[in-house]
Amino acid sequence: xxxxxxxxxxxxxxxxxxxxxxxxxxxxxxxxxxxxxxxxxxxxxxxxxxxxxxxxxxxxxxxxxxxxxxxxxxxxxxxxxxxxxxxxxxxxxxxxxxxxxxxxxxxxxxxxxxxxxxxxxxxxxxxxxxxxxxxxxxxxxxxxxxxxxxxxxxxxxxxxxxxxxxxxxxxxxxxxxxxxxxxxxxxxxxxxxxxxxxxxxxxxxxxxxxxxxxxxxxxxxxxxxxxxxxxxxxxxxxxxxxxxxxxxxxxxxxxxxxxxxxxxxxxxxxxxxxxxxxxxxxxxxxxxxxxxxxxxxxxxxxxxxxxxxxxxxxxxxxxxxxxxxxxxxx
Amino acid sequence: xxxxxxxxxxxxxxxxxxxxxxxxxxxxxxxxxxxxxxxxxxxxxxxxxxxxxxxxxxxxxxxxxxxxxxxxxxxxxxxxxxxxxxxxxxxxxxxxxxxxxxxxxxxxxxxxxxxxxxxxxxxxxxxxxxxxxxxxxxxxxxxxxxxxxxxxxxxxxxxxxxxxxxxxxxxxxxxxxxxxxxxxxxxxxxxxxxxxxxxxxxxxxxxxxxxxxxxxxxxxxxxxxxxxxxxxxxxxxxxxxxxxxxxxxxxxxxxxxxxxxxxxxxxxxxxxxxxxxxxxxxxxxxxxxxxxxxxxxxxxxxxxxxxxxxxxxxxxxxxxxxxxxxxxxx
Numbered sequence: 138x139x140x141x142x143x144x145x146x147x148x149x150x151x152x153x154x155x156x157x158x159x160x161x162x163x164x165x166x167x168x169x170x171x172x173x174x175x176x177x178x179x180x181x182x183x184x185x186x187x188x189x190x191x192x193x194x195x196x197x198x199x200x201x202x203x204x205x206x207x208x209x210x211x212x213x214x215x216x217x218x219x220x221x222x223x224x225x226x227x228x229x230x231x232x233x234x235x236x237x238x239x240x241x242x243x244x245x246x247x248x249x250x251x252x253x254x255x256x257x258x259x260x261x262x263x264x265x266x267x268x269x270x271x272x273x274x275x276x277x278x279x280x281x282x283x284x285x286x287x288x289x290x291x292x293x294x295x296x297x298x299x300x301x302x303x304x305x306x307x308x309x310x311x312x313x314x315x316x317x318x319x320x321x322x323x324x325x326x327x328x329x330x331x332x333x334x335x336x337x338x339x340x341x342x343x344x345x346x347x348x349x350x351x352x353x354x355x356x357x358x359x360x361x362x363x364x365x366x367x368x369x370x371x372x373x374x375x376x377x378x379x380x381x382x383x384x385x386x387x388x389x390x391x392x393x394x395x396x397x398x399x400x401x402x403x404x405x406x407x408x409x410x411x412x413x414x415x416x417x418x419x420x421x422x423x424x425x426x427x428x429x430x431x432x433x434x435x436x437x438x439x440x441x442x443x444x445x446x447x448x449x450x451x452x453x454x455x456x457x458x459x460x461x462x463x464x465x466x467x
Numbered sequence: 468x469x470x471x472x473x474x475x476x477x478x479x480x481x482x483x484x485x486x487x488x489x490x491x492x493x494x495x496x497x498x499x500x501x502x503x504x505x506x507x508x509x510x511x512x513x514x515x516x517x518x519x520x521x522x523x524x525x526x527x528x529x530x531x532x533x534x535x536x537x538x539x540x541x542x543x544x545x546x547x548x549x550x551x552x553x554x555x556x557x558x559x560x561x562x563x564x565x566x567x568x569x570x571x572x573x574x575x576x577x578x579x580x581x582x583x584x585x586x587x588x589x590x591x592x593x594x595x596x597x598x599x600x601x602x603x604x605x606x607x608x609x610x611x612x613x614x615x616x617x618x619x620x621x622x623x624x625x626x627x628x629x630x631x632x633x634x635x636x637x638x639x640x641x642x643x644x645x646x647x648x649x650x651x652x653x654x655x656x657x658x659x660x661x662x663x664x665x666x667x668x669x670x671x672x673x674x675x676x677x678x679x680x681x682x683x684x685x686x687x688x689x690x691x692x693x694x695x696x697x698x699x700x701x702x703x704x705x706x707x708x709x710x711x712x713x714x715x716x717x718x719x720x721x722x723x724x725x726x727x728x729x730x731x732x733x734x735x736x737x738x739x740x741x742x743x744x745x746x747x748x749x750x751x752x753x754x755x756x757x758x759x760x761x762x763x764x765x766x767x768x769x770x771x772x773x774x775x776x777x778x779x780x781x782x783x784x785x786x787x788x789x790x791x792x793x794x795x796x797x
């Protein structure tokens with residue numbers, strides 16, 4: 138394998154900095170999905186932890202290093218999950234955490250960032266606008282800015298998922314990974330390809346936010362003017378060239394899926410696994426739905442990467458009606 | 468502690484017979500629940516495995532022993548989850564599994580039992596009627612009958628959950644456990660009281676199925692004529708005296724909850740944890756809702772013991788409307 142920014146020994150060491158709450162997440166076959174999809178589907182579940190996403194694996198590494206180096210403050214831009222995870226990891230280590238997010242991010246993500254004691258700065262605009270503001274805050278205040286997929290610890294954290302995927306007894310033909318900034322796919326892909334190169338690593342992105350997938354196929358950075366997808370967690374316009382370079386080494390394919398497949402994937406995870414997930418977490422199932430022939434009879438694993446979703450929107454997408462507010466809040 | 472049927476060394480040994488898929492389930496604080504309930508709530512999640520309940524911990528022990536002893540067939544009565552778990556554990560060990568269940572058990576439970584290759588016998592009547600039929604089949608065919616809470620392996624399996632609850636870094640003031648036959652509560656309670664006697668063990672049963680709770684308070688077996696609860700997994704009328712005797716040693720309290728608290732508990736787990744659970748799995752949250760003063764500021768853990776629930780019924784109970792069937796099955 139060609140070199141990437143990642144290193145197996147470093148990832149294994151970094152694992153020790155991560156609170157066990159976020160490690161060794163469940164990995165199990167979901168027979169109901171197999172019946173519906175025609176392939177054996179195992180779920181790697183990153184939603185059953187205090188921040189309901191995989192992001193704390195990376196922020197635990199980052200926050201422990203910042204604290205060890207005597208740092209007191211940190212800022213990040215976030216689609217919502219990175220900010221929540223950094224707020225969690227920073228809180229227990231005495232770090233002042235500032236999170237910059239889009240005003241249109243899911244309310245549940247913004248609420249949880251505030252509830253965890255972080256300073257939340259809202260911007261008008263999308264994730265890439267939030268990145269610009271986070272960069273400005275970093276320079277003004279002289280504090281470290283954490284950037285998803287740029288700071289390699291975010292990839293190392295994700296890579297610990299890959300280690301777990303290929304070090305258990307279960308064997309897979311393919312691993313399906315949500316693709317956004319590339320931290321998750323690059324990290325998981327690196328670990329998988331290092332330890333089990335025969336396993337296909339397939340990245341999945343929405344048709345409505347295709348910048349990184351287009352870049353992967355073109356082998357150079359392609360940006361887009363806008364995004365149009367419910368999968369807020371992966372909706373970036375401006376790929377990071379380093380993350381792309383890594384992905385060109387470790388990914389076997391990158392595919393785009395329709396919005397209707399994402400909502401159908403969410404519905405299948407609700408019905409067959411009892412899991413409410415955010416749209417980004419259903420991208421793998423969406424890819425299985427769109428290319429049944431490719432995966433027929435195969436053993437696949439997909440990472441259910443987050444479950445921070447506003448319930449009203451969830452019910453609208455999945456086709457259930459929300460409970461009356463008076464009962465929900467009762 | 469007075470003697471029970473359980474033994475710590477035996478449980479620790481039995482753990483080795485259990486497929487790791489069912490061990491070391493997630494245990495994590497759910498901050499959203501804390502805000503709503505006024506106490507720190509950790510979830511011990513027994514739903515994220517191939518049978519979506521804790522029951523396979525016991526059936527793995529049972530099936531491995533039966534296979535080691537050259538047995539080829541086994542029968543059990545089940546409210547649904549034990550049968551599914553025995554079907555799973557028996558299948559991989561070459562056992563012919565017969566499950567007797569009520570015709571009115573949730574369709575998802577019956578479907579999964581069949582899908583796992585077990586022979587499903589349906590009876591008109593409730594769990595205790597199914598028990599009588601299973602006993603008759605056992606005698607007719609000369610095969611071993613597995614009975615929840617009577618066969619101590621079902622308690623040993625549950626006790627491995629208790630071991631995990633008190634051997635991690637998290638500390639609790641109380642553990643809330645669903646009470647049905649007493650296998651779960653007795654097993655978990657034994658392990659908790661053996662290793663962390665200061666932790667309160669509180670059993671929770673629906674008002675509509677109070678036989679074991681009444682028996683616990685009376686210190687002798689009290690049966691009921693009927694049951695009336697949506698919590699099908701714990702709806703027994705005829706307590707087993709041995710399970711009651713164990714429970715009298717290891718439980719600090721047994722409380723009854725209203726149906727409306729169970730559905731509110733299910734709703735809270737959906738909204739704050741993204742989890743669809745069956746009614747029995749929300750009994751602990753229901754108890755917190757009904758006695759906020761008792762638990763104010765405490766650190767509690769509750770076992771989310773199963774998620775096999777028919778989605779139409781679920782939506783009706785939780786107050787959401789189901790998706791149109793055409794979309795669900797699309």
